[in-house]
Amino acid sequence: MTAEPTTGPTTGPAAPAFDLSTTYLGLSLRSPLVASSGPLTARIDSLRALEQAGVAAVVLPSLFEEQIEHEDMQAAGLGDLGADSNPEATSYFPDLGDYESVVDRYLRHLAEAKKALSIPVMASLNGETSGGWVRYARLLENAGADALELNLYGIAADLDVTGRDVEDEQLELVALVKASLSIPLAVKIGPNYSAMGHQAARFVDAGADGLVLFNRFYQPDIDPQTRKVSAALILSSSAELRLPLRWTAILSGRVEASLAVTTGVHTGADAARCLLAGADVAMMTSALLEKGAGHVATVENELVGWAVESGFESVNQLRGSVSQRHVEDPAAFERANYMAALTGFTSSFR
Numbered sequence: 001m002t003a004e005p006t007t008g009p010t011t012g013p014a015a016p017a018f019d020l021s022t023t024y025l026g027l028s029l030r031s032p033l034v035a036s037s038g039p040l041t042a043r044i045d046s047l048r049a050l051e052q053a054g055v056a057a058v059v060l061p062s063l064f065e066e067q068i069e070h071e072d073m074q075a076a077g078l079g080d081l082g083a084d085s086n087p088e089a090t091s092y093f094p095d096l097g098d099y100e101s102v103v104d105r106y107l108r109h110l111a112e113a114k115k116a117l118s119i120p121v122m123a124s125l126n127g128e129t130s131g132g133w134v135r136y137a138r139l140l141e142n143a144g145a146d147a148l149e150l151n152l153y154g155i156a157a158d159l160d161v162t163g164r165d166v167e168d169e170q171l172e173l174v175a176l177v178k179a180s181l182s183i184p185l186a187v188k189i190g191p192n193y194s195a196m197g198h199q200a201a202r203f204v205d206a207g208a209d210g211l212v213l214f215n216r217f218y219q220p221d222i223d224p225q226t227r228k229v230s231a232a233l234i235l236s237s238s239a240e241l242r243l244p245l246r247w248t249a250i251l252s253g254r255v256e257a258s259l260a261v262t263t264g265v266h267t268g269a270d271a272a273r274c275l276l277a278g279a280d281v282a283m284m285t286s287a288l289l290e291k292g293a294g295h296v297a298t299v300e301n302e303l304v305g306w307a308v309e310s311g312f313e314s315v316n317q318l319r320g321s322v323s324q325r326h327v328e329d330p331a332a333f334e335r336a337n338y339m340a341a342l343t344g345f346t347s348s349f350r
């Protein structure tokens with residue numbers, strides 16, 4: 001396939017002799033490098049810096065339904081306080097005239113991001129109730145989101161709920177939200193399904209236009225000194241890329257959906273791995289928090305340098321060339337690799 005070179009970012013690397021363009025969720029992107037949901041997409045100045053460095057699209061931080069509920073309860077609690085102190089004195093009620101709710105703030109940020117950027121802006125939603133998912137999804141679409149990412153971040157800690165129950169409930173949510181939207185829908189999932197491939201295919205059947213692999217679960221720790229549970233967040237490293245890489249390689253070409261990798265993308269070589277496995281985009285948060293928004297340009301330069309040196313002309317040409325369907329030994333992505341890895345390590349250890 002002949003490819004036109006893309007134009008480079010305003011102040012990023014020089015125009016590459018390699019066609020970086022890709023399609024994600026039906027959106028045409030100038031490159032496969034996307035800023036995932038996180039602190040850098042929460043502010044207009046860092047969003048601008050990301051775009052300047054060449055990022056192809058951004059995902060805003062999630063709107064959390066539980067945060068909205070919490071805020072509503074607080075507002076209601078404040079009202080009750082005034083009412084109790086003197087039932088007749090309505091002036092005791094807090095003045096909520098200038099009060100901006102979590103939802104209003106989110107919609108304002110989305111509208112401002114859309115105005116400030118020319119790249120696609122995706123909203124992200126983490127709901128609690130089915131009514132909430134649909135209601136807020138519609139609000140985000142109406143506020144101008146180019147696509148919606150549903151963040152299915154949950155820990156199945158209820159001992160009475162089966163894996164099938166959890167999976168069916170998530171599928172219902174996806175179908176419900178999909179039916180209420182006209183913008184593309186991506187679903188950000190975790191890796192902890194017994195039959196990950198089957199559940200991924202069911203998400204697509206339920207209406208997901210794309211799968212984001214994977215949510216990175218923050219593990220609680222216990223401080224032996226204080227005997228308290230601590231939740232300090234540790235940023236990712238490239239080593240964590242292997243899990244989403246395996247599943248991207250297995251799903252590539254087998255599900256009718258876009259594939260995004262999130263978790264462990266730090267360098268151009270990492271982005272290359274994602275594309276070779278079959279991803280349409282590689283997303284970054286930790287790397288950008290560590291190195292700054294300008295790191296996008298470095299990753300792009302590294303990716304292009306590697307691709308040109310390897311003789312590739314375009315992202316389209318290389319995408320999925322090392323997916324499970326295209327490698328000589330498909331079992332390498334499955335269990336067979338387990339024994340080979342153990343034996344290889346043991347013999348090198350002598």
Ligand SMILES: Cc1cc2nc3c(=O)[nH]c(=O)nc-3n(C[C@H](O)[C@H](O)[C@H](O)COP(=O)(O)O)c2cc1C
Binds near residue numbers: 039060188233262287
């Ligand atoms: C401080 C911080 C805040 C985040 N906030 C969100 C969020 O609101 N919604 C979401 O879906 N992911 C959120 N993430 C997860 C990232 O989008 C990403 O999936 C994860 O960090 C793995 O990618 P990485 O290895 O590039 O960091 C957050 C990550 C960090 C570090």
